[in-house]
Amino acid sequence: MSEPLIAIPARMAATRFPDKPLADIHGEPMIVHVWRRAMEAGIGPVIVATESDRIAEAVAKVGGLVIMTNPHHPSGSDRIHEAVEKHDPQGRHDIVVNLQGDFPTIDPKAIAASILPLSDPRVDIATLAAEIADEDEKTAPSVVKLVGSQVSEHRMRALYFTRATAPTGPGPLYHHVGVYAYRRASLRRYVSLPRSPLEIRERLEQLRALEDGMRIDAMIIDHVPRGVDTPGDLDRARWVLSQRLA
Numbered sequence: 001m002s003e004p005l006i007a008i009p010a011r012m013a014a015t016r017f018p019d020k021p022l023a024d025i026h027g028e029p030m031i032v033h034v035w036r037r038a039m040e041a042g043i044g045p046v047i048v049a050t051e052s053d054r055i056a057e058a059v060a061k062v063g064g065l066v067i068m069t070n071p072h073h074p075s076g077s078d079r080i081h082e083a084v085e086k087h088d089p090q091g092r093h094d095i096v097v098n099l100q101g102d103f104p105t106i107d108p109k110a111i112a113a114s115i116l117p118l119s120d121p122r123v124d125i126a127t128l129a130a131e132i133a134d135e136d137e138k139t140a141p142s143v144v145k146l147v148g149s150q151v152s153e154h155r156m157r158a159l160y161f162t163r164a165t166a167p168t169g170p171g172p173l174y175h176h177v178g179v180y181a182y183r184r185a186s187l188r189r190y191v192s193l194p195r196s197p198l199e200i201r202e203r204l205e206q207l208r209a210l211e212d213g214m215r216i217d218a219m220i221i222d223h224v225p226r227g228v229d230t231p232g233d234l235d236r237a238r239w240v241l242s243q244r245l246a
Contacts, residue, residue, distance in 0.1 A: 010077035049083030
């Protein structure tokens with residue numbers, strides 16, 4: 001594999017949490033903390049893909065690289081695709097990691113682990129998952145479950161993703177973590193596809209790739225990085241990062 005590129009999509013249009021990327025965490029905007037985690041992963045250069053001048057200014061202030069994108073993209077994958085093609089038209093980077101802009105507490109080692117399944121040429125897209133320990137999460141529709149078959153001790157091939165409790169019967173359930181590592185060609189293929197029936201039904205974009213026959217493998221990590229979707233999540237992120245700084 002050539003040097004991967006980490007792309008962080010960030011936009012200001014979230015209705016549930018206005019201006020979320022710029023939410024303050026210990027004196028810096030959340031998007032800057034995510035950028036720092038990506039830099040700490042040490043696997044390749046990092047770009048932030050955004051439509052917002054305010055996000056661009058915040059990232060540029062700390063020395064980050066920003067690519068301005070169309071404000072009307074339907075998904076983060078579409079946004080990073082535009083940014084990557086602008087930044088690297090020569091195709092020097094054949095792996096693109098899509099790191100969501102609301103993961104300020106993610107372990108950089110988890111970001112680095114996301115690319116590992118792509119050493120297998122049969123894999124189109126790689127991602128992360130962790131075993132669910134909380135009983136309530138096993139039945140929560142907000143928790144996306146990965147259903148898969150084991151490839152090795154810490155890797156699974158994804159067969160399906162669902163908000164339901166699956167699979168049934170005894171055994172572990174896995175919480176899907178929304179970090180994706182694409183082969184460059186797989187990212188182009190993915191964004192060219194129309195929305196698929198199961199994607200629409202489950203409200204899960206990764207099902208578009210599975211329905212088109214693309215292979216997704218997941219590395220199993222030992223914890224679930226928590227995204228920031230609410231002010232309460234933001235308070236938790238502040239606490240987690242305060243423990244790291246202590």
